Amino acid sequence: MIEARSLSKRFHDKKRGDICAVENVSFTCRPGSIYGLLGANGAGKTTTLRMLATILEPTDGTALVFGHDIVEHPEKVRASVGFLSTATALYPRLTAQEMVEYFGRLNGLDESTLKKRIDDIFDRLDMNSFRDRRCDKLSTGMKQKTSIARTLVHDPPVMIFDEPTLGLDIMAARTIVAFIRECRQAGKTVILSTHVMSEVEKLCDVIGIIHNGALLAEGTPMSLREKYQEKDLEEIFVKVVTAHVVPGMAAEVS
C-alpha cells in the first residue's frame, strides 16, 4: 500500500527562482492493483515517484509506503520498494549476476538466501545464458531483464516504475509490460508513471492525471470516461489539463 499525503516538492533554481515541481499531491495505491500517474513531460511524475522511493525528500507532506513513513524511515521504505526507471542503469563492469548479488546484499539478504533467490529469478526470467556476461556487453533486452532481476531480488511488496518503457524497442517494452502485470498478479502494490496513453489503457486499474505538479483527476478508466463523457483516454487527458491551465484555452484546444 502507498498513501501519499499532501506531497509537495519545491526546488530553487538560480535562473528561474523557486519552482514548485509537486504541489499537495495525495493518492492511495492498493496491493494487487496498478496505479498509473499520467502526465506530460515536466508534469511532476518523476519527482513524485522519486519522493516515494525516498531518492528525493518532500518539502511538505509525506507518504506511507508499506506502512513506513518516507520522511521518518527512508531506509525501511527503500527496503520495501523495487524502483525501476530508464535512469536506473546497470554497472557496466559487473556481470548480470554480480549486479543482482550487489543489490541483494545491500538489501540485507544472507548469502544462502541470496543464492536461492538469484537462481529462482534467473530461471524465471531465462537469464542463465548471460548471467556471467558483463552488463556493458548485454543487449537492451538482457539489460532490461537484469534491471528487473535487480528490483526483484529482495522480493519487495511495492514496485515503482518511472516511465519504464521510455526509449525501449517493442520487444524490450513488452518484457517490461509483462513484468508489471506479473507484479500485480503477485499481489504487489504497483505505481507507474507514463505519458503513453496505450500503456495506461493496457495496464492501469487507477489513473491519476498530473499536470504542473498538481493531481487534477483520479479514478478508474471507467469512472473517468463516465465523468468526462469521453471514450478516448487521450481526449479525457486533454480536457482535464487544458481546463486547468488557462480556462479560456480549453475550448480552443478541444
Added chain:
Amino acid sequence: MSARNIGIVYRKELLEALRDRRTLISTILVPILLFPILTVGVGYAVAGLIEEADREPARIVVLGGTDSPSIVSSLAKSKNLIVVSEPDNYVDLISNKKIRAAVEIPPGLQSAAGTDYSPVKIYMYSGDLKSTTAAKRIEDFFNEYRDNLARDRLTAHKLPTSFLKPFDIKQQNVVSEEKVAGETVGGIIPYLVIIMCLTGAMYPAMDLTAGEKERATMETILSSPISRTHLVLGKFLLVLTASLVTAALSVTSMGVSSWVIQHFQDQSSGSAMHIKIGLGAVLAVFLVALPLAVMFSAALLTIALFAKSYKEAQSYISPLMIVVIVPAIAAMLPGVELTPRLSLVPILNVSLLCKDLIAGNYHWNSIALIFLSTCLYGGAAIFIAVKMFHRESVLFRS
C-alpha cells in the same frame, strides 16, 4: 554505522576498479613505469650522449702559437683532438658547431712560459656538451704541460715536487648517510608521495561520482536501502586505497630504480658514494601521509560529485594539482624549515616533516602536531563529502 554495508560497497567498487583499464593504468601501471623510464631511460640517454661526446674527436682551431711549434704539435697529437686551420672566423664556426673550440696561445709561451703571465684562452660554446668536452680536453692538455714544466724546473733547482704543494685539503662528511639523504634527495620522496597520493585518487574519485551520474547508475544505487553515509564511506575507502597503492608503488619503483642505477654505477666506477634511505623512514613518511591521503580522497570525491560528467569533473580537479604542487615544492626549497606556524599549513607541513623523517630527525612535538592537524583536516574533508552526498541539489544538479 554498518561496517557490513560499507564493506559491500567497497568490495563492489574494488571489483569494478580492477576491471577498469583506465584505473589500472593510472593506479598501477603509471607509478610502476614512471621512475624506471625517468631514471633508467633518461639516465641511459644522457649517459649515451656523454659517451658519444667523449668518444668523438673534437675539431679545434689554434690561434697564434707560431712561436710555440712544439706545443702546437703536441696539442695536435693529443688524443681526440683534431687541429684544423681556419682561424679567421672561429666564432662563427663554434656557433655553427663546425668546430668545437678554439685555443689562443699567447706569444712566446714555449720560450718564456712562467715569466709572462698572459693566459692561454679557450673559446667555446657554453652549455654545448661536445664543445665543453673539447674545452676540457684542451684545458687538461695545458694543465699537464704546466705541471710538467713546473716539475722540470723544480728538478733543475733540486727542489722536491711538494715545494709548490706543501699540503692537501680534504673534505670529510661527518653525518650519517641518512642525514645526507635527507638533505639531498629528502625533499623528493615526500613530494613524490604527496603528488602520487593525489594523482592516484583522482581518477577513481571522478569515476565513482561524476562517472556514476554520467552512466545513470547514481539513481540505481540511491534507490537501494543503503544509507548515503555508508555509500560515501565505501566509495571513499576505495579512493583512499587507490591513492595509497599509487604512492606505495611509486616509492617502491623509485627505490628499485635508484638501487639498480647505483648498483651499476658502483660496478662500473667503483664509487663508494651511497645515499641511504632507511625503510623505517619511508614507512614513517607513509604514516604521516596517510591522513593527507584521507584529505585528498575526500576532497576529490566532494569536488567530483558536483560535476555532471567525467569531463566536467576533470576541469574542476585539474586546478587542484597546482594547489597541491606549490606547497609540496616549497618544502624542497633550501632554507624552508619546519616552524610551529608552518606545522599547521596543510600539505606543506607534511612535506617538511617528511624531509626531516628521511634525514632521521624525529621531533615528536612537530610529528604529533602535524599528524593531528592533518587528521583534523582529513576528518573535516570526509564530513563535507558525507554532507554533499545528502544534498539533492548536488546529486541531481541539472
